[in-house]
Every structure is written in C-alpha cells, then in structure tokens.
Amino acid sequence: MVAILRDTSENIGKLYEEHRDMVYKKVLRMVRDEDTASDLTQEVFVSLYDKINQYDGRSQFSTWLYRVAVNHVLDYFKGEKKYRAEPIHELHDSIDFEDTTKSAEEIVAYKIRVQTLRKAIQRLQFHERETLELYLKDFEIKEIGQILGAPIGTVKSRLNRAKKSLVDLVFV
Numbered sequence: 052m053v054a055i056l057r058d059t060s061e062n063i064g065k066l067y068e069e070h071r072d073m074v075y076k077k078v079l080r081m082v083r084d085e086d087t088a089s090d091l092t093q094e095v096f097v098s099l100y101d102k103i104n105q106y107d108g109r110s111q112f113s114t115w116l117y118r119v120a121v122n123h124v125l126d127y128f129k130g131e132k133k134y135r136a137e138p139i140h141e142l143h144d145s146i147d148f149e150d151t152t153k154s155a156e157e158i159v160a161y162k163i164r165v166q167t168l169r170k171a172i173q174r175l176q177f178h179e180r181e182t183l184e185l186y187l188k189d190f191e192i193k194e195i196g197q198i199l200g201a202p203i204g205t206v207k208s209r210l211n212r213a214k215k216s217l218v219d220l221v222f223v
Contacts, residue, residue, distance in 0.1 A: 063096065063099055063100060063103070066096070066099065066116075067096045070113060070116055071092065071096070073113065073116075073117070074092050074095055074096070074116065074117075074120045075088055075089070075092045077117060077120050077121065077124075078091045078092050078095070078120055078123075078124055080184075081121075081124045082124060082127070087127075091120075091123060091124060091127060092120075094123060095116075095119060095120045095123050098119065098123065099116075099119075102119060110194065110197045111194070114190075114194050114197050114198055115197075117198050118197065118198050118199075118200065121198065121199075167221060168217070168221065171216075171217050171220035171221050172184075172217065174216075174220055175213055175216055175217070175220075176212075176216075178199075178209055179209050179210075179212050179213035179216065180213070181199065182195060182199065182201075182206055182209040182210055182213060183209075183210060183213040183214075185198060185199070186210055192206050192207060192210075
C-alpha cells in the first residue's frame with residue numbers, strides 16, 4: 052500500500068484524508084490548543100513527503116504514523132521549551148445516557164464515576180497516562196511499545212503502575 056503512496060503528492064493526500072482525524076485528535080490531546088493542533092497536524096503530513104520511505108512495514112501504517120505525530124509534537128515542545136500534560140480521551144463516548152432502561156440516579160452515579168476516573172488519570176505521570184490511554188483505546192501491548200518506542204516490559208510496567216496509582220487516587 053505505502054509503496055504506491057510514495058509515488059505522488061496526490062497519494063499523500065489520500066493518506067491525509069484517511070488518517071487526519073486520528074492524528075489531529077492525538078495532537079490536540081497533547082497540545083490542548085485547536086489552532087496549534089491543526090498546524091501541527093498539517094506539519095506531520097507535510098513531513099511524510101520526506102519520511103514515508105522510512106516506513107518499513109513491520110507495523111501497521113497507522114501505528115507508525117501515530118509515532119511520527121507523537122515525535123513531531125515532542126519536537127514542538129522541545130522547541131517551545133514548554134510541557135503540557137495530555138488529558139484523558141473521552142471515556143465511553145458511545146454510551147447513550149438517554150437509555151430509558153437506566154434510572155436518573157444510575158446515570159448521574161455513572162457520570163460521577165467517569166469524572167472521578169478522568170481526574171485521577173490526569174494526575175498520573177505523563178508516561179503512565181500516555182500508555183494507559185493507548186491501552187484504553189484497545190491497542191495491543193506490542194503496538195503500544197511500537198508507538199511509544201518502548202520495550203514491551205516497559206509498557207507492561209507503566210500499565211501496572213498506572214493501575215496501582217489509579218486505585219490509590221480513586222479509593223484512598
């Protein structure tokens with residue numbers, strides 16, 4: 052697939068259309084500013100003209116692109132000499148709170164639990180939070196390692212620490 056896409060700028064445009072939302076959402080979570088996220092997302096895709104030949108096919112293209120985006124934002128932070136924590140993605144966005152089988156009390160209790168969990172996740176250390184967010188998005192441990200450039204053992208360790216920290220933050 053990528054061999055074909057290396058040929059023309061039109062094909063890079065196809066990659067942009069297919070992956071822009073995923074990249075933008077990740078960048079936005081990291082920078083917390085829509086204008087900056089939009090600019091950085093554009094820059095990520097412009098950089099593909101030079102970087103597309105580095106994709107070796109050992110992982111899914113989206114995994115590789117996700118890592119390119121993360122690295123680009125980290126380079127931006129280094130250049131700006133600032134750090135902004137990444138908030139947790141929306142948990143259970145697909146839940147229908149208008150579900151008539153649930154009482155108002157159940158819905159309110161659920162919303163409170165989700166909000167408490169979000170706040171606790173935001174208090175995690177950056178690497179633990181980043182690892183946990185990918186895990187919550189159903190990435191496999193191996194894919195998380197590829198995205199973050201971390202060994203599988205490190206990913207597992209970060210997940211374990213994140214889970215223990217969440218228990219302490221929520222229940223203590």
